[in-house]
Amino acid sequence: MTLSANPAAQAQSRVAGTTAADQTILEMNQAFKKGNSKRLSELLPQMRDHTLEPWAAYWELRARLDTASPAEIQYFLNRFAGTYQEDRLRNDWLLLLGQRQEWGTFMAEYPNFRMNDDRSVQCYALLTDFKSSERDVVQQVEDLWLAQRDADDGCAAAADQQLKARKLQPQTVWLRARQGFENDNLRIATQAVGLLNAEWANTVSAIYTRPEHYLEGKLLALRLRTKELVTLAMIRLAVKDPAAAAVEIDKLRWKTQLSQEERSWVWGVIGKRAAMRLSDDALAYFMKGQDKFMQADQLAWKVRAALRAGNWAQVVAATSAMSESQRQDAAWVYWRARALLKLAKTQADHVEPQRLLQSIAGVRGFYEQLALEELGQRVTVPAAPAALTAEEKDAARLDPGLGRSLYAIQIGLRSEGVREWNYSVNMHQRGGMNDRELLAAADLACQHEVWDRCINTSERTKSVIDFAQRFPMPHKDAVLQRSSEIGLDAAYVYGLIRQESRFIVDARSGVGAAGLMQVMPATARWTAKKIGLVNFKPQQLSERDTNIAIGTGYLKLVLDNFDGSMPMAAAAYNAGPGRPRSWRGQAGAPTLEAAIWAENVPFTETRDYVKKVLSNTTSYAALISGQPQSLKSRLGLIGPRGAGAAPVDSDLP
Structure with a gap:
């Protein structure tokens, strides 16, 4: 049987050390990192039927994807169908197609994208969908765009389309700009504001550099644009100097000319930055704004500031203002329960905090363990799950993706091996592995002493916990x-x-x-x-x-x-x-x-x-x-x- 026919079995039988072919694959990895497409093309024929041939072929084609023909790309996708490398190249190709605005090819290939975890690709798909059907996609575009941690072409293009169609409101653009300033990312802000008016991006850059100078010259803030630029200046000043921003935003002219929402966002940034400096003034700053107008990270820091100050009522207030998804985070469940217990006056007041603690109590993590102790219990080793069967172990051992991953890690390609392992676990039969399959995959990693994959895979189980896998004791x-x-x-x-x-x-x-x-x-x-x-x-x-x-x-x-x-x-x-x-x-x-x-x-x-x-x-x-x-x-x-x-x-x- 050839290596390509059963890479999993070949990976299991490898002895320590690398072969000449392994050395070639390592050389190709270095050539890929250096962008040496010529050397990659020279070496690729030597990798035929090697266990890691999908990686070699991916590097060679990815290095020249800009000039590759559609036929070459389709040949690769067909030859390595079902692999991580196939889907990885599809991701790269879809981004390129989106940038080139080749929408027909994009939409023909997009349904085959199994990972579908790239927000830029998702935004390109929504842009194309709206272009062809005018389906209402504005909320999806807005959610994806605001969730992006950096400026990107795909979501910005989709936002621009929705803005021109008068589906996306200018206020969302300004919210995106605020995010950029709050997180010290000028490119996010200039890209966003540039969608409204390219010339305004220069003003935003100037505000980022000298917010104090911009605020000195502003006597009126009546128009939306001016008000938002003032808000951006306040946010930037808060990032640089929270105390100075607190003095500025408290001036009478801003109290009358900025809305409660605008001032609350600024106070949220001031409070957050002060809290990050462990300032005793942080909670007082937060309390000058209204929680309902503050963002998720601001509310998280308000809880922290309130905990430091021992103000349990404000812990309750801040967690109450969180979105449902944020409020379900174990940290905020725990601190909300603790705050409610501190404020309880009758026995009936204990019902809700007890319910909250019970909802997270366990051995899985920091706050789960603390909740367990609040309920009067200690951390103990949970009962081990039923032993894996030979069939379950064989299924993991013969999984091609897991086999390639172990092979890659064993010859020194840890980053590549980890990515393929995670893909194999996540995409197994398109629905992800169930608990028994996860335990078997973790066991396979443990047997090969690939401890990070052993631990991380075992941690994904939902209904069972194998402490021996999660907390191994090598050496x-x-x-x-x-x-x-x-x-x-x-x-x-x-x-x-x-x-x-x-x-x-x-x-x-x-x-x-x-x-x-x-x-x-x-x-x-x-x-x-x-x-x-x-x-x-x-x-x-x-x-x-x-x-x-x-x-x-x-x-x-x-x-x-x-x-x-x-x-x-x-x-x-x-x-x-x-x-x-x-x-x-x-x-x-x-x-x-x-x-x-x-x-x-x-x-x-x-x-x-x-x-x-x-x-x-x-x-x-x-x-x-x-x-x-x-x-x-x-x-x-x-x-x-x-x-x-x-x-x-x-x-x-």
Whole structure:
């Protein structure tokens, strides 16, 4: 049987190391990254019947897609039908067809796009649909356009079409521009306003650069355009200097000339930016606007500011103003329930918060575990699902996409392998894998020690939980021995490694962090000296035992520096020790539940990291000990550094 006929079986039987053909595929990957289409075309014939031939063919054609003939593209789509690479190229081709306005070919091919997860492609489809049938698509276009995180051609073109047809209102264009300014993305704003008038985009750029200058010259704000430009200037000023924006928006002329909606949005941005700076004024700023006019991210930050201030009534108010979908997020379910309990005056008042807590309580994540504890329970290992059958395992083992993914990862094409794995899981028989299929796929990844796919796939199950898959313990002897030697909780070490690298020994971040514990070279050199590791060289971070020794050594030093606070040590490990020192506040700052402190961490990545590491730690502790565990006891309280605390290691990197 040829490799192309059964790539899954071939992937399973590979021995360690790469063949000459594997080296060629790796060379093609580099040529693709460099845009060397000539070299790709030269090497492609050598990849015939190789397991990863679909990747080789994709790179070769994608590199010259602008000049490829429709016949070449159709040949590729037919030859590799059903693969990730086929659908990936279709996505690329549909974007190109949309940009070229080749609508007939676009609409003929669009129904075959299985992923259909590209908003630009979806917008091109709506644009074409409206052009041919005048079907009412304005709400879909608006939703897609406002959800785009950057400026794009597809949704902007669809919005422009709907605007000219007088279906899309100018107010939506200004909302898009506000989003751009609030998120510090000038291109979003100029592209949006340019749909109304190309010359206005220059004014928007000038406002972005000097909002104060624009506001100084405005005495009247009666027309929609002027009012919206003033609002943009206020938003930009709020991003740069929330306190200055608060003074400006409070002036009498803006109170009379801007609407409640416009002023509330500005106050939302001021409050959000102040809250991100952990300012005590943040909640007061939010309360000068009306919640019903604030956006999702503004309301989230209002909840955080209210938690810091201990104002539970405002937590309820902000969560009440959220959309139904946002309010269902476990974080806001939990804090709303906590706020309602704090404000409860009768036993009847406990019914709703108890219902909310019960709706999320479980072992799946940070707030689910906290809800479980609020209901008087602890985190325990759930019963394992029924063992996988031989047939279930064989189905995963023989899945072509999963097989190609494992092969790619094993020869060093991790990014490509991960993308194909995710596609195979999501698109399995077009409906995604069911829980049993997910468990079997996760088991396959575990057997090949591809721990990130093992964990991430197992986490997708809905009705069952396999803790052994979700919280594997590779390198167990090394981790337990080292943790014991230096007095670290092994569950904490595992919780951190799981979040840092998903147990990928050769993991390397874009900024140079390396190995299981993702240690930066400079931090490694400093730590090596502190723990007495002589003759250390940064390249040793790729060695498992050295990486564990330095990573745990640094974690212990950080933990001791933060008086044993696991949340603060996790934040320091992720963002550096200086930031959590400032986030804990100065003398006189309130002492907070660590869950409130963590929710108010200004960096999204670090906020998510701290919560996941502590949740992971609690789950690993339940696995290792076999006993019920408390997340709350690991969180504790966080406040200003006490007078009797251990001295700060000022050179801690």
